[in-house]
Amino acid sequence: MAKLTYDNVSKSFGNIEVLKSVSLDIEDGEMIALLGPSGCGKTTMLRLTAGFERPNFGAIYKGSSVLSDARCHLAPEKRNMGIVFQSYALWPNMTVAENVAYPLKIRKIPEEQMEAILFDALDMVSLLDFADKEPATLSGGQRQRVALARCLVMQPDAVLLDEPLSNLDAHLREVMQNSFVEFHERSGATMVYVTHDQSEAMAMADRIAVMFDGELAQVDKPQNLYSQPKTERVARFIGQSSILTGYLEKRQDGCWRDVVVHGQEFRTRQDQFVASQMEACPVSLCVRPEHIRLDQENGLPARVVGSTYLGERYRICLEMSDGAEVVAYSGQSARLGSNIRFTFDDAWAILN
Ligand SMILES: Nc1ncnc2c1ncn2[C@@H]1O[C@H](COP(=O)(O)OP(=O)(O)OP(=O)(O)O)[C@@H](O)[C@H]1O
Known part of the structure; x- marks a missing residue:
């Protein structure tokens, strides 16, 4: 697990500055939600963290090591970060266990060790009884939990989640919010959670970073955002x-x-x-x-x-x-x- 630091990070696509001098510390083991209206730059921030994009200015650190700055840009596969998208990206012809174990196979982890890690991960997302099922037979929430377990087995330093619940119905979203909170508590993972759903952010995050137009408007505990908004725009946006x-x-x-x-x-x-x-x-x-x-x-x-x-x-x-x-x-x-x-x-x- 690791602390993530964004130091004056800016990102432009063509002439459009999508992130404007963003500075943020995400503590080791913290779950932070990036919350803001569509197009404010949440996903871009996540993609910069994962290494899929490179900042134009500023630097991103994991602990004390540089992920991206003016001189260096660590490749995504070398960042040891787990990523969960709204599309679960599971292999349809593999069982739940095979899907979850896939990253371990790629890393050539010995069989006995692999089994222990696999069952631990399935247990953490309450899918032990589904190990032999194929993804097509699972509900959306269960598939998302498979994706979470698959990311967990890699023992990532941070887990990046991009609107992971937006394909689920309202009831399942609530159930899954609890699963994520439980997962966060048990794994102690540093988690960056992108959402435009404020009730989701409020329910799960230790802190919420509210973004408007590529800038951080307020980074605070959910309760503070609600009771002590810094600006009128934050007050209108939250609740x-x-x-x-x-x-x-x-x-x-x-x-x-x-x-x-x-x-x-x-x-x-x-x-x-x-x-x-x-x-x-x-x-x-x-x-x-x-x-x-x-x-x-x-x-x-x-x-x-x-x-x-x-x-x-x-x-x-x-x-x-x-x-x-x-x-x-x-x-x-x-x-x-x-x-x-x-x-x-x-x-x-x-x-x-
Ligand atoms: N690869 C790209 N090339 C050009 N413009 C891009 C690219 N990626 C993102 N953008 C633009 O950057 C802005 C921010 O996009 P981003 O996806 O980060 O926003 P978001 O807050 O995640 O929005 P949403 O909630 O709709 O996903 C948008 O105007 C988008 O069109």
Whole structure:
């Protein structure tokens, strides 16, 4: 296993700069998700790590050894990295055991040793009972676990996963998320997981690197990304959020600070840049739906523009007079077009 370091890595295809001075440390044994909208450069980052592409600037290290820099570029097969794609790339005419053992055969590992490694890997992905089956007889999730086991037997320093669950249905995806987490815990592998599905990233990763337009917008634990987004764009991208414009009061002690929104006073948590502003200043407030309270009489006025039943609760969409959209959760539905008021008991202030 190994730490991966990206030092000011840039990559262009023709005139288009797809990665822009990306710097990131992925700790030994960490599972990090690269999360971002389509085209933001996630796969390119993975391909650079695997050695399929070479950076134009900057360097990539595994531990203390250089994988790629201006002078050297280690070939993919010399990087000792396992790669799992969304297409499982299994040999259809081989059994599960033969598929998993294939890399060991190529490496001419002795038979007895091969058997022990093979069964250990199959056990880790709960496929011991499927050793003699052919891939065609397996479900998508089971095939993906075969691909994972095959990558595991090579004892890679890092496992690179490119949207490995995107071909599976919602239920199987959830089951497989648990399999990946278990696999990560048991193997202790450094894992880089590319996805555009934030719930997947939230459920599995130790940290998430949010990418927009070839740049890292925030690298943080899932909980921090949700409760303390660095920018309005991250706040809008991660989870449901309403962005309100507010005016912070002068600095007081403590981590909470008074903020005025449309003439009414609330309290907000603040990021470190906001906290360093002593004087009153305008801010954007990120308010999550679970912190909004609907009220008939008190709070900010808004109009109900949507009410969707989610099973355990309703999602109520509101529109304020300045056009700001607000999303709240409620135990009850709300009448479309009706006037309502709302307050919030938690918010996160971001300096514009
Ligand atoms: N070999 C290539 N030649 C030219 N352009 C490329 C090449 N590979 C990627 N790109 C471009 O680089 C940009 C980033 O692509 P990349 O596949 O890294 O994005 P992504 O975030 O993984 O997107 P997705 O989630 O859709 O897979 C895209 O605009 C893509 O068209």
